[in-house]
Amino acid sequence: MNLCVIIALLANCCLEPDSIIRGIYVNPYQANKSAYWDKIFSMADSGFINAVVVDFKSDYGFLTYASELELPGKINAIKKHFDIATLVENTTKHNLKLIARIVCFRDNYLARHKKFGIKNDSGEIWVDKKNMAWTNPYDKGVQDYLLEITEEIVAQGVNAVAFDYVRFPTDGDVARIRLTKVKGSRVDVIAGFLEKARQEIEAEIGICVFGFSVWHPLRTEGQDIERLGEFVDVLYPMLYPSHFGRNFKNEETESWRNYWIYFDSVSEAFEQLSSAVKVIPFIQGFEYRAKNYGADYVFSQMNGVLSARGDGFIIWNARSDYSICWRALEWARNSIPMRYAQKCRGIHMRAKAR
Numbered sequence: 001m002n003l004c005v006i007i008a009l010l011a012n013c014c015l016e017p018d019s020i021i022r023g024i025y026v027n028p029y030q031a032n033k034s035a036y037w038d039k040i041f042s043m044a045d046s047g048f049i050n051a052v053v054v055d056f057k058s059d060y061g062f063l064t065y066a067s068e069l070e071l072p073g074k075i076n077a078i079k080k081h082f083d084i085a086t087l088v089e090n091t092t093k094h095n096l097k098l099i100a101r102i103v104c105f106r107d108n109y110l111a112r113h114k115k116f117g118i119k120n121d122s123g124e125i126w127v128d129k130k131n132m133a134w135t136n137p138y139d140k141g142v143q144d145y146l147l148e149i150t151e152e153i154v155a156q157g158v159n160a161v162a163f164d165y166v167r168f169p170t171d172g173d174v175a176r177i178r179l180t181k182v183k184g185s186r187v188d189v190i191a192g193f194l195e196k197a198r199q200e201i202e203a204e205i206g207i208c209v210f211g212f213s214v215w216h217p218l219r220t221e222g223q224d225i226e227r228l229g230e231f232v233d234v235l236y237p238m239l240y241p242s243h244f245g246r247n248f249k250n251e252e253t254e255s256w257r258n259y260w261i262y263f264d265s266v267s268e269a270f271e272q273l274s275s276a277v278k279v280i281p282f283i284q285g286f287e288y289r290a291k292n293y294g295a296d297y298v299f300s301q302m303n304g305v306l307s308a309r310g311d312g313f314i315i316w317n318a319r320s321d322y323s324i325c326w327r328a329l330e331w332a333r334n335s336i337p338m339r340y341a342q343k344c345r346g347i348h349m350r351a352k353a354r
Contacts, residue, residue: 020336021097021280021312022329023051028064028081030320031055037090044094048329051097053162053314054087056153057146060132061107069148077109088157099160099206099314100153104137104146104193106165111135116142118169120176128172137168137222138181143193150201160204162236163197166190167209167221186222194231206234208282211243211261214269229273236314238282239265241301242289254291255300262304270308278311285315285325299328306335 030036031054043049055064063072064081072078091098111117111133112125118134120126125133135142150161168186169177184192197205209223214237217224225235241258249264251257262281269279283301287293298315305313315325322329 019311020306021051021314022049022332023053023097023099023280023312023314024049024285024322024325025053025101025282025314025316025320026055027318027320028055028058028079031064031087032081036320041090041094041096043326043329044096047333048326050095051099051312051314052091053099053101054082055103056100056158056161057102057104057149059103059106059165061103061109061111063149065153067149067152069152071113071145072109072149075109075113084153084156084158097160098158099162100150100158101162101164101208102146102150102153103164104166105135105142106132106169107135108133110142110145114141115139115180116145119178119180120173121178122176126169126172126177128169130171134169136179136181137186137189137193138179138183140181143196146193147197147200150197150203154201154203158203160206160234161201162206162208162234163194164208166193166207167218167223170221185219187217187219187224187227190222191224191227191231194228198231204233205231206236206280207232208236208238211237211239211265211281213237214239214265214272225269226272229277232277234278234280234311235269235273236280236282237265237269238316239301240282240284240316242284242286255296258297258300259304259307262301262310263308266305266308266310280312280314281305281310283313283315285317285322294324295327295331298325299331302328302332303335306332 057063062077062079064079065084066080067078088098116135116139118126118136127133207228209225210218210221212218213223213225229235239262241261244261249257249260251260266279266281283298285298290297302313315322
């Protein structure tokens with residue numbers, strides 16, 4: 001490679017530390033509170049975070065903004081928690097990347113309308129362990145519904161979306177599921193949906209996937225990241241240490257186990273994806289099955305992502321309570337420039353050697 005080109009790349013590398021995503025998840029109930037946003041914006045202004053993931057279509061299936069689409073209104077699936085224009089304006093003002101989380105096929109509203117829901121062997125609506133209904137991913141009407149919602153959100157100024165529950169259900173009495181309109185494998189239909197989104201949606205498209213999917217294709221769920229990665233810009237693997245068996249990356253300490261789960265998983269994901277796809281894992285920001293939950297626990301996960309040259313991370317806490325996480329985010333903020341300096345120095349040394 002020409003030395004001038006290498007030097008140009010070196011300069012770009014050293015100017016990009018803030019492009020590493022450091023985000024948090026904000027649930028719709030907190031998104032409705034101005035005092036909560038004041039805290040978030042203050043942390044953004046201080047450089048602790050540069051992204052927020054906000055529910056636009058919730059875990060239950062309702063829309064959290066004032067949609068003008070006919071079908072969500074017809075099925076009473078609009079529960080306004082915030083104004084999109086105000087949210088876009090404020091996040092832009094505070095240099096926060098706004099990512100719209102769209103829960104796809106788990107939907108207690110659409111699944112109970114007409115024939116969109118997955119049925120059981122008695123012809124009734126099938127529900128999972130949490131008594132939640134799911135829509136049938138094979139149904140074109142279901143896919144069109146999701147794409148129309150996404151298009152409406154993007155048209156209002158949101159430039160990044162994260163599809164969650166973009167899979168088939170696996171919790172509950174799945175043996176009783178009776179799918180209709182089946183054509184192709186489960187991976188085929190999920191890939192087909194994302195391909196449509198890629199063609200129709202002019203925004204950054206991301207998918208939230210099970211952590212194990214970076215290690216093994218999950219055929220039952222329909223998550224094969226090598227295949228799905230052809231149609232997305234970002235992979236958001238949910239690598240929570242609590243969700244892996246204790247023998248997975250069984251290190252001497254909890255912190256080292258967390259580190260290696262994230263380091264190895266991010267590295268494995270990069271091996272299966274094109275260089276154009278970013279890998280931004282979700283970080284466990286909750287204490288479930290954590291022996292010593294605290295700032296160290298959270299940062300050990302961040303450290304694994306950053307060491308593997310991941311494109312950033314999003315902290316997940318269902319209550320959107322990050323009181324324990326701010327210290328870890330401060331450490332991450334302070335460590336990123338040093339990591340970039342080290343990376344740039346390595347590139348510089350290779351350039352000199354040529």
